[in-house]
Amino acid sequence: LGLQVLRHEEFEEGCKAACNGPYDGKWSKTMVGYGPEDNHFVAELTYNYGIGEYRLGNDFLGITLVSSQAVSNAKKMGWPLKEVTTGIFETEAPGGYKFYLEDKEQLKQDPVLKVTLGVSNLQKSVNYWSDLLGMKIYEKDEENQRALLGYADNQCKLELKAVGGAVDHGTAFGRIAFSCAKEELPNIEALMKKENQKILTPLVSLDTPGKATVQVIILADPDGHEICFVGDEAFRDLSKVDPNGDKLLDDAMVADNSDKWFAAQKMKKASA
Numbered sequence: 001l002g003l004q005v006l007r008h009e010e011f012e013e014g015c016k017a018a019c020n021g022p023y024d025g026k027w028s029k030t031m032v033g034y035g036p037e038d039n040h041f042v043a044e045l046t047y048n049y050g051i052g053e054y055r056l057g058n059d060f061l062g063i064t065l066v067s068s069q070a071v072s073n074a075k076k077m078g079w080p081l082k083e084v085t086t087g088i089f090e091t092e093a094p095g096g097y098k099f100y101l102e103d104k105e106q107l108k109q110d111p112v113l114k115v116t117l118g119v120s121n122l123q124k125s126v127n128y129w130s131d132l133l134g135m136k137i138y139e140k141d142e143e144n145q146r147a148l149l150g151y152a153d154n155q156c157k158l159e160l161k162a163v164g165g166a167v168d169h170g171t172a173f174g175r176i177a178f179s180c181a182k183e184e185l186p187n188i189e190a191l192m193k194k195e196n197q198k199i200l201t202p203l204v205s206l207d208t209p210g211k212a213t214v215q216v217i218i219l220a221d222p223d224g225h226e227i228c229f230v231g232d233e234a235f236r237d238l239s240k241v242d243p244n245g246d247k248l249l250d251d252a253m254v255a256d257n258s259d260k261w262f263a264a265q266k267m268k269k270a271s272a
Contacts, residue, residue, distance in 0.1 A: 001070045001099065002106075003032040006042060007242040008249040009208060017201045017218055017228075021173030023048045030249055034111050037239035041112040041156035044177075049258060052269025054095065057170030058163045059225060061116040062090075062098035067106045074101070095172075112156045114148065115176065118163040119223050122147060125160050128221050132195060151178070167223040175218070175226030182215060182231035189217050200226060212237035 007030075014024035026049040033042030043063070071089055074081050081089040087103045102113070119125040126147050129135045138157060139148040145162035158176070180188075189203050201218035208214075215231040242248070262269050 001065070001101075002067060002073065003034060003043070005245040005249055006031040006033055006037060007239070007245045008252065009211075010248075010252060011209075015206065017204060017206055017216055018173070019206075020046050020048055021171075023051065025049060028252055030245075031239070034106075036241050038236060040110045041115070049256065050269060052262075054172040055170045056096050056172060057168035058118045059167050059169045059223070060097065060172075060174055061118050061159075061161055061163075062100055063115050064088075064100040064102065064113045064159075066102040066104050066111045066113060068103050069106055070101045071103045109154055110156060114157040114159045116159040116161055117176075117223075117225055118167050119160045120163065120165065120167050121222065122160060122162045124222050128197075129158065129160070132191065132197065133227070167225075169224060173226070175228050177228040177230055179230050179232040179235045182233050185215055185217050185229060185231055188219075188229055192219060198224075208238055214238055 008028065009030075010026075010028045011020070012026055014020055014027065019029070020027040028047045028049075030045045030047075031037065031042050032045060033040045071081065073079075074089070074091055079091060081091050081101075084090045084100070089101045089103065091099050091101060093099060122142075122145050126137065126140065126149070129149050130137050135149040135151060135158065137147060137149055139146075141147070145164075147160045148157050149160065150157040185203055189199065191197075192199050198220040199217065200220050201216065203215060203217045205213050205215050212234040214234040217229050219227045219229075221227060258269065
């Protein structure tokens with residue numbers, strides 16, 4: 001896909017805001033994107049040591065990006081591609097997550113166009129994300145039961161798509177995060193309390209060893225999609241691109257002999 005490693009961090013125990021899901025062992029996170037976190041959508045790849053696979057649900061439906069280079073790379077590597085509509089190819093990451101590649105020249109701004117989440121009731125979800133969280137509605141397609149929302153014209157959009165039933169989150173426990181001014185966080189918390197909406201993690205400070213401490217609040221939408229708002233000032237410090245990110249990730253993968261250890265014990269890694 002041509003994304004770059006922006007930073008890599010290792011943690012000895014689970015996060016108090018369940019950043020790595022409901023797992024309390026050693027874990028790591030790797031931020032990858034087409035550019036710095038200040039002005040690009042980035043993906044947080046979370047690895048729980050000792051967990052071999054996750055059961056995927058219908059909550060996360062994929063990421064759409066514009067990159068003829070990614071399409072070309074996939075074809076050269078023999079990576080499976082399926083043309084779902086003219087010029088748009090579906091492909092699957094090793095864990096089963098779907099990516100949709102638009103076969104056009106990569107945009108000068110962020111090539112990531114949208115993230116698609118499954119919802120059980122489109123109108124209810126649109127109301128939550130637009131009325132409560134302040135997102136602008138860019139498109140609403142009743143016939144295909146989908147809506148496109150966002151905070152800014154030049155940023156990655158959020159697509160909500162009805163799945164025709166209940167949303168199943170499986171065991172992978174992802175979330176979407178947004179940065180905002182730190183002083184907005186108590187207001188978000190107060191609004192959610194007033195509207196009797198679910199707050200998964202009340203306003204809390206999170207430490208990253210040797211880096212900035214950030215304040216976050218984590219919410220859940222009507223289908224239980226987790227939403228994290230993080231104070232922008234400290235996050236800008238925390239999220240600086242680490243020139244050693246690639247090396248830290250490579251070193252961690254070399255040091256992680258878990259596959260060999262499990263094979264030697266004739267055991268399989270746990271399935272979450």
